[in-house]
Amino acid sequence: MESVNDWQARLEDTTLDPARKTTRNYYAFLFFLLAVTGWGMYAYSLQVRRGLVVTGMSDRISWGLYITMFVFFIGISHAGTLISAILRVSHAGWRTPVTRMAEFITAVALVTGAFFVIVDLGRPDRLINVLVFGRWQSPIVWDVLAVTTYLTASVVYLYLPMVPDLAFFRDRLAPWVSRPKHLLYRILAINWRGTSGQKRHLGRAISIMMILIIPIAVSVHTVVSWIFAMTLREAWNSAIFGFFFVAGAIFSGIATLIVVMAILRRVYRLEEYITPKHFLYLGYLMAAMAGVMIYANLSEYITAGFKFEEGTEFLFRQLFIDEFAPYFWFYFIGGLMTPIVFMFIRRLRTIGGIVTAAVFVDMGMWVERYFIVVTGLRAPLLPYEPVNYAPTWVEWSITAGGFAFFALLITLFVKAFPIMAVWEMTEERREEFEEMVEYEHEFDGEDVLASGVPDLAPEPEGGGPP
Amino acid sequence: MNHSGRSLSETIRAVGPLWLTVMSIALLAAAAGIRGLPGVLLVFLVIASAVVVLARYSGRRAPQTTVAHDATGGNLQVLLRMIDRRTAIRMFGMSALFVGPLGTVPKALEILAGQQVPEETQSPFSRIRQWAMIIDLRYCDGCQSVASPPRCTAACVEGHLLPEPMQWIEVFEDELEGEGTRFIPIPCQHCQNPPCVNVCPVGATFSAPEGLVLIDQERCIGCRICMAACPYDRRFFNWGEPPVPPEAHLANYNLEAQVPALKGTVMKCDFCPDMVRAGTLPYCIQACPNQAIYYGDLEEDIATNGRQLVSMAAFSAEHNAFILKEELGTQPRVFYIPGHGEAVGRTPSRTGRLPTVWPWNRIAPGSDLWSR
Numbered sequence: 001m002e003s004v005n006d007w008q009a010r011l012e013d014t015t016l017d018p019a020r021k022t023t024r025n026y027y028a029f030l031f032f033l034l035a036v037t038g039w040g041m042y043a044y045s046l047q048v049r050r051g052l053v054v055t056g057m058s059d060r061i062s063w064g065l066y067i068t069m070f071v072f073f074i075g076i077s078h079a080g081t082l083i084s085a086i087l088r089v090s091h092a093g094w095r096t097p098v099t100r101m102a103e104f105i106t107a108v109a110l111v112t113g114a115f116f117v118i119v120d121l122g123r124p125d126r127l128i129n130v131l132v133f134g135r136w137q138s139p140i141v142w143d144v145l146a147v148t149t150y151l152t153a154s155v156v157y158l159y160l161p162m163v164p165d166l167a168f169f170r171d172r173l174a175p176w177v178s179r180p181k182h183l184l185y186r187i188l189a190i191n192w193r194g195t196s197g198q199k200r201h202l203g204r205a206i207s208i209m210m211i212l213i214i215p216i217a218v219s220v221h222t223v224v225s226w227i228f229a230m231t232l233r234e235a236w237n238s239a240i241f242g243f244f245f246v247a248g249a250i251f252s253g254i255a256t257l258i259v260v261m262a263i264l265r266r267v268y269r270l271e272e273y274i275t276p277k278h279f280l281y282l283g284y285l286m287a288a289m290a291g292v293m294i295y296a297n298l299s300e301y302i303t304a305g306f307k308f309e310e311g312t313e314f315l316f317r318q319l320f321i322d323e324f325a326p327y328f329w330f331y332f333i334g335g336l337m338t339p340i341v342f343m344f345i346r347r348l349r350t351i352g353g354i355v356t357a358a359v360f361v362d363m364g365m366w367v368e369r370y371f372i373v374v375t376g377l378r379a380p381l382l383p384y385e386p387v388n389y390a391p392t393w394v395e396w397s398i399t400a401g402g403f404a405f406f407a408l409l410i411t412l413f414v415k416a417f418p419i420m421a422v423w424e425m426t427e428e429r430r431e432e433f434e435e436m437v438e439y440e441h442e443f444d445g446e447d448v449l450a451s452g453v454p455d456l457a458p459e460p461e462g463g464g465p466p
Numbered sequence: 467m468n469h470s471g472r473s474l475s476e477t478i479r480a481v482g483p484l485w486l487t488v489m490s491i492a493l494l495a496a497a498a499g500i501r502g503l504p505g506v507l508l509v510f511l512v513i514a515s516a517v518v519v520l521a522r523y524s525g526r527r528a529p530q531t532t533v534a535h536d537a538t539g540g541n542l543q544v545l546l547r548m549i550d551r552r553t554a555i556r557m558f559g560m561s562a563l564f565v566g567p568l569g570t571v572p573k574a575l576e577i578l579a580g581q582q583v584p585e586e587t588q589s590p591f592s593r594i595r596q597w598a599m600i601i602d603l604r605y606c607d608g609c610q611s612v613a614s615p616p617r618c619t620a621a622c623v624e625g626h627l628l629p630e631p632m633q634w635i636e637v638f639e640d641e642l643e644g645e646g647t648r649f650i651p652i653p654c655q656h657c658q659n660p661p662c663v664n665v666c667p668v669g670a671t672f673s674a675p676e677g678l679v680l681i682d683q684e685r686c687i688g689c690r691i692c693m694a695a696c697p698y699d700r701r702f703f704n705w706g707e708p709p710v711p712p713e714a715h716l717a718n719y720n721l722e723a724q725v726p727a728l729k730g731t732v733m734k735c736d737f738c739p740d741m742v743r744a745g746t747l748p749y750c751i752q753a754c755p756n757q758a759i760y761y762g763d764l765e766e767d768i769a770t771n772g773r774q775l776v777s778m779a780a781f782s783a784e785h786n787a788f789i790l791k792e793e794l795g796t797q798p799r800v801f802y803i804p805g806h807g808e809a810v811g812r813t814p815s816r817t818g819r820l821p822t823v824w825p826w827n828r829i830a831p832g833s834d835l836w837s838r
Contacts, residue, residue: 050706051704051730052706052730053705053706053834057705058705058838059699059701059702059838060838062690117689120690121688121689121730122688122689122690122703122704122730123686123687123731124687126668126685126687126688127687129685132668133668133669133670133685135668137664138665138666138667139665139691140667141667227691228694230665231661231691231694232661232695232696232697233697377694380699382698382699384638
């Protein structure tokens, strides 16, 4: 049988490969993403010069694609929390190879989502007013606070478990990378030597963060939903909105993780580590969340539809039968039923099938965010004919730029940072191996560490030179 | 934790001088009235530099000797070496608690220096007026009888130099129970529980003491959450460079008149507080050919349509006044007397009104056009 050391060497090579070799295709893809992002930036510069008049929004439908993108990307950012924090808390061992990707999706999606709030502003030049004159009573300020807190927390939570891997990059990449890049690894690795004291501190820090990040993540999408639910609009007047948005966020987060995982697995040959099992488990989670979403939708629409108060007819008609019916039914059948059906049928329960379902879920959830925003605003408040909203090329370009920017950040990250948690995977492998070899012995290494002994030893120096 | 042999008082004595220095610089900055972004940056700079100084000079861990022995020299460096890093970080954590109250310092100093802080705006009669409107729908025929677009809207557009397609007071045609329609002019309702004010992130829209909801277009960031929140569809956004007549740009911006309109900000009916202060009625009331609109003061219980005076309470009660969307709890300041123009000879079956026009011969160069 292969020894753990051989296994580890192979894992290390696989993880180092993206940083050592860059293919022509990578540059081509990078160029493509840069071009789309650049086009989006050009469109935005036009919007900054001319104002929001270049969009399809109007007084009566005053939010559109940008707010859709904001809600969608903040939702995507829940990938990291669920996979990483919840599964870490519950000691689900299989999560280890995919945590890094999940955590990175979180940070990147947050940056993209927050950007779209600024894109939506009529006066981005006065953004500082939110800090100078911010009112705690405003849901927008809750959002600013929650999103920045979550961004900070998720960057820390991405960084902490990466420290040992950064040290590994620092030690092993010296001949391959430029000096500034190596310096970057040296700084980011904060003098990690893998001593027992360092490991203990790191473990403690990760434990704190993984608990802390769960309520923060829940709060983020709750207050995003409250931007809508705190207004006097019938379509958004729902107590279930916070929960519904959080569930939708986790749902679309899992789907995005499955898609990103499949792409990286194919491109960087990670088949040994990211196995069909991962897709299967995440697929089941996704199907379970689809069930939660269906339940939430039923609760919302049945409580409103049974009473059928004034105004409900208009909302139901536009959503289920008229203008937004294609969107709604695509969301309901494509986005919510697909993952459940695919997970039930054995022949579709393959990697290809699960990735297909995940793509449908992502598209369905995007469409859902869109029709939540637009249908809520479209219902007339006074006796006037409802207006329609058609996004302009500027909005579509900025939206495409947003997606490209998201993909661009992931692409760049993959090139510069370890995409899998090498140290955690190795540690787990070693434990498994040791358990296998000497399962008759009672192994309590954990207890030795937890006792008071290490406290007597001098604490390792944490910082750089004085 | 390496704190043996160090009491709290010694720690405070060690950190005190430094603490005082930092705080006094920050206080001076605040007292100098540096507010807004420069003030924030200055305080940040002070704190950041203090962090750097501490990180540079503080010892890695507390020295074995006690503070009392070494601190006699009064040397800052010696003092700083007394502080171990953990204490320093903790002190900074605590000092963050004191940053908030700094904003009150300038006002406190002004009061201490004996300067009178100006009172909130007072009415000349030493009572705060509570402006309100009564719209008598019995007299509103959507200007069918004068064969013109609604005069109230037209006067408002001309008075405020409004960009197309803003109609701050807009005449809607509403289906009656049974047959026919009625006309209902709807301005901003000036709610006393205003949803728009509640959601505004920067306080750009606010409730004035006289019960008016106003907007400071120079503070508005254009997030449009107030437009989503307003249940009366009474908020208008300047999607591009507003198509106003060129003379609008000659005016100095004033939030009570909202002239000139500013790109990327929200506008709405302001109840013309500047006109009322000057002793005249708002444009819409002056222009109404049927005197259907009354403007008045709930505090003094009096209102006028330009022809006659009424008691607001009695007039509303006698004619079954109602408010729009009462069930929402927004507490509007615009009261409606039910009707469909019957007092000026309109029958409900006669429908339709002329569309509002924006009568500008020229609009400012570089303006955009958009539709509602």
